[in-house]
Amino acid sequence: MQVQDFLARYKQGERDFAHIDLSGAILTGVNLQDLDLTGANLTGANLSWSFLSRSKLHGACFRQADLRHANLTGANLNQAILSGANLTKADLRLANLQEADLNWAVLEEADLSGADLQGAKLDQSNLERSKLNDTQLMRAELMEANLRRASLISANLTNANLREATLESANLREAILIRTNLTEANLTGVCLRSANLSQADLHRVVLTGADLSEASLHSADLSRANLAGAYLLKTSLRKAYLLRANLQDVLLLRADLSEANLRGASLRRADLSGAYLSDTTLSETDLSEAYLLESHLIRTNLERAQMTGVCIENWHIEDVDLTKVECRYVYTDFNHANKSPTQRYPVGRDLAPGELAEQYREDSSNIEIDFAEEPNWEVLIFTLAQMECESSELTLTVKSFESAAGQYVLRLASNRLVNAKILRSRLLQIYPEMLHRFLGRRHQILGLLGIVPRQEDGSPTPDPTQSPPSKAPLGKDKQVQIYQEVVRQIEAILMSQAPEQIVDSVQRLLDYLKRQGISTEEIQKKLIGQAIARRAKRDSTFQDNLLRWEKTASEAARTSAVGSAVRLAIALLWQQPQRP
Incomplete structure (x- = not known):
């Protein structure tokens, strides 16, 4: 069909042009909104600056077409062929591109926000500086794609293939990359803060200078990955594989490396302050000059690890074998003013083989x-x-x-x-x-032993598990005695138990006091909050458990008298300045 005939029929109100052949047509700047071009042939057509919003383009062929600045918002391009097409600065917001062929397509600065690209083919496509916020890219093929400085905030890339893709300085904040293939991809300087990379394949990936703070890399494979200078604050690397990975100068503050495998990795000058290294494999790792301030090492494997110059201020070790560690000296203190380790141990000499193990033998x-x-x-x-x-x-x-x-x-x-x-x-x-x-x-236990406890007035002590008879209410002195004893019990519970146990245990004691006619207002308003603050100040693990309880506790636990007091304590606690 001639272009003039096509445009004339469109102007007369016709919209159904399914399977039409417009290959090579020049339609620059033409308004073709709400058009049905299902299965149409537009190979090599010039549609730059055209308006195709909400058009039906299912299965249409745009191979090598010029779609620069084209408006395709809300268009249906399901299974469309756009290989080699030029879509520079095209508007594809909310477009349907499921299983579309965009191999070798140019999408520089294109806006694909909210678009559906599930199963789409984008191998070797150019998406530099494009917008892909909230885009659905599950199972998409993006091998060797150029996503440099692209914005993929909250994008879903589950099971996508980004092998050898370039994502330098891209923004993937809160993106979902579960089981995504990023083998040998370039993610230099990328932002992956709070992203989910669980079970992702990051073998030999380049993540130098990347921000992975609070990201989840549970069971991810980062073997031989380069993370030099990366930020991994509060990052979860549980069960992750980091064999021979480069983690020099990495910030791993309060990161969770439980059950992770870092065999042969380089952690020179890495900051692992407050990190959790429970059942972690650090054998043959280079930890020279690393920071382990307040780190938790529980059953950690440090066989043949290099630890010379490590700062171990207030580190917590449990069931750790230090006999096979290679270490000449350590630092036992840290100067926070000039941010440098102090108190070399031993002074004026090097550690003898096995001496560090003797120093920390339990x-x-x-x-x-x-x-x-x-x-x-x-x-x-x-x-x-x-x-x-x-x-x-x-x-x-x-x-x-x-x-x-x-x-x-x-x-x-x-x-x-x-x-x-x-x-x-x-x-x-x-x-x-x-x-x-x-x-x-207590009453029953002492009774079994033949012991009858007595009060100060000489009368037998009543069973504390039973409510006192209404005709004989407790005297003021006895109420004070019971109150003080229960307060001691509550303080012991608050200083030792986990948050979920605290709520149940303390609530029972408060209920007991109420049955005795004793007010619990002071305990709920002050005692619980003060005790929690004292414990949280010196126990970072308890702080994390408090936050976890806040997110996972049942509604009944949260709204109970004790639960409400604990939540108030958490709110007040996190209003205070936090440690770096």
Whole structure:
């Protein structure tokens, strides 16, 4: 059909031109909105600056067509052929491009925001500085595509293939890249903050200077990846593969590397302050001059790791073998003013082989335990009994107890060498649980032993699990006594249990006080918040658990009296300046 005839019929109101042949036609700047060109042949046509918004272009062929500045908003280009087409600065917002062929197409500065490109073919296409915000790119083929400085905020690239693609300085904030293939892709300086890259293939990817803060890379493969100078603050790398990856000068503050495999990786000068390295493989890694301030190393494999010059201020190690670490010296303190490690250890010489392991050996027959409050001795005896039952052939003996300036130190002796840190942690875990269980059944337990506890006035102590008879209400002194004892229990719970346990345990104690006719207002308003603030200040793990509870707790737990008090404490806590 001649172009003139086509335009005349369109002007007369005709809109159905399915399967028409307009190859090579010149239609520059023409208004063709709401047109039906299903299956039409527009090979090599010039449609620059034309208006094709909301048009039906399903299966149409635009091979090598000129569509520069064309308006295709909301158009249906499902399965259309656009290979080699020039779509520079084209407007394709909300367009349907499912399974469209855009191989070798030029889409520089094109706007594809909100478009549907599921299963589309974009191999070697040029999308430099294009807008792909909220675009659906699931299963899309983008091999060797140019996405330099493109904006893909919140785009969905699940199962997409971006092998060897170029994404330098692209913005993929909050993008979804689950199981995406990014093998050997160039992501230099890319923004992937809060993106989801779970199970993604990032083998040999270049991520130098990239921002992956708060991103999820759970089970992702970053083997031999180059992340030098990247930002991974609070990034989740659980079960990730980072074999022989380059992580020099990387910021991994409070990152989660639990069960990750970094065998042979380079972490020279990397900042792992506050990071979680539980069951992490760091064998043969280079950690020279790295920062492990307040890092948590639990069952971490450090076999043949290079650790000379590491700063270990307040690091937490548990069940870690340091005997095979290669280390000449470490720093035990950090000057936050000039941001440099201090207090070289040892002074004036190098560490002898195995000396670092000896310095942090936890095996001992003497265990020292700090309590926030004076322990309840009845409960403590049952706590020790439970620990002995849990470990065969273990016998624990109280050596001494000191109380000075509000500090309570208990020293125990065991009949054999034990891991003092693990045993200490276990006792402090069992004690508050035992306190709650024992005080709720103290009357029955002492009764079984033939002991009848008495009050100061000589009368028998009532069973605390039973409500007092209405005809004999508790006196003021007795209420004060019960209140003080319950407060001690609550403080012990708040300083030792996880948030979800705190809500349940403390709520039971508040309900008990209410049954005794004792007000809990002071506890709900002040005690809970103050105790949580004290613990969170010195325990970064508890801070993270609080945030996790805030997001995952049930509605019943959140709206309970204790839950409301905990949420208020969290809100007040996070209004304060946070550590870097």
